[in-house]
Amino acid sequence: MPPNNMELPIVELQTERIDYRIILTLVAPKSRVLDMGCGDGELLYLLNKNLETRSQGIEIDHEQIMQCVERGINVLLGDLDSGLTDFKDNSFDYVILNNALQELRYPDDVIKDALRVGKNLIVGFPNFAYYKARLQFFLSGRTPVTPSLPFAWYESPNLHLLTIEDFKAYCAERGFRILSERYVRNQKEIRFRPNLLAQWGIFLITR
């Protein structure tokens, strides 16, 4: 399904988050959306409000779940590595995996399963090949700590760090089609040399 690019007027875009703004342009109106690791539900709330989506969230944190319910978001307590169990094939038009891929125990299995229950998958992740991370690693020999990768090694939830080129190669290997690729640096979209200059990549992929 091609990105809609503002077929529905965005009425309530009260978010500073560039990743949410980008995802809002990737989702078609009135579609069914599953957000894995939906946090406080803000993204689903924005999607529901602006694009009349029907949404479901999965989240592990109890307080975040409470906030989802306050926003009227349907949310299930669950961990992402097993949260998709029971959903039937093609239950959703879009599955969203934003800022969660790198924290998964079994990212390959989850992506495959996400593309089973969803026709499309939106994946957003921090780019480990961002030039400042490369410089830190190259110059100091230490594991990089950057705004998009803000954790020291001993407290990081990230299990599988990856780069934009890694993800593209993975999609090619698995035969997933990339429908849209968007890149962010310092809260702004960029296009030039993303693997070096982007802090974040957001991909829309399909089977």
Added chain:
Amino acid sequence: MSNAASPEQRIYTSLRTFDFPELKLENGEVLNEVRIAYETYGELNSARSNAILIAHAFSGDAHAAFYHDGESRPGWWDSMIGPGKAFDTNRYFVICSNVIGGCAGSTGPSSINPATGAPYALDFPQITIKDMVNAQKLLVEHLGIEKLYSIAGGSMGGMQVLQWLVSYPYTVKSAIPIATTARHSPQQIAFNEVGRQAIMADPNWNGGNYYGREIPRAGLSVARMIGHITYMSDKSMAEKFGRRTKPDQEPTKFHADFEVEGYLRNRGDFFVRRFDANSYLYISKAMDLFDVSEGRPLSEKFYELEAKLLVLAFKSDWLYPAYQSLEIVSACKIAGVPVTYLEIEAHYGHDSFLVETETQSRLVKNFLARVDAAE
């Protein structure tokens, strides 16, 4: 449990009744001259669209909230029902009725059998959760309500919630099954059976014919004691009693040395005064017989649902463990029913649904406020 309101803050309520000529039962029998005892809280709006049905648990009754004249304790879920509370009576019209088979105003084994003029005792037919729900449906219709804004209940109340969804899928806009199951496990049946055996082993039970004579006090009391153990958790018992001993010891062997023993005896004694032993047998059997999907996958029963669900379990509840709630969640996932699920971190065991009100209140209140919101 619920913080008692000072006398001037108290809202008073009283039991009402609804009589109807007959109820066709699931087993083919017909119950004649049926009475349902119920209470309501708040006002039904002109569109009749703000009604919420509360279904009570095994030993509950219609008195879910507010105060009865002359009583110092409010209804059993007063912490959740009232102005500004989770089930906000400023917004919603809340109904709670005593189940068929009960002993708190609705027709049950202690009621007079119109055919004989004597109490039914064991001539009372074996009722089921479905029969309870069918009776509630008649009450709801009698109150002029076509569609319920929500239906909620814990434990056996949650079973009734599930049965409503399956029996009357188009009449429910939202549902809140709490600490419940789509069918009783062998362990749950086993505990109920021990309770029933305790009652039937009491000579005063007398084949169910004890009305107007000595009641099976000891048996019913033991049944309740077993129940109470299963409603608590190891942790909540340790916190509540520890190994503290009772100071007021009777000079007999096997008296209540420990506080926990004294507590259980008290609960048993208290229960005997308000609950009918035959109702215990009938209702506990109705729970054991319950299988809302009748041996089929639960999801098959959920495809027609228009409701959204809030499913709640409690981490320390070992009598109705979270896996049973997750089975309900699974069915929603398969059938595409919008669902919210949380396993609440409360340590009171199965009793959590009555005792833990902070997280529950927040979730229920916000969930109800958004029932009409787009998904």
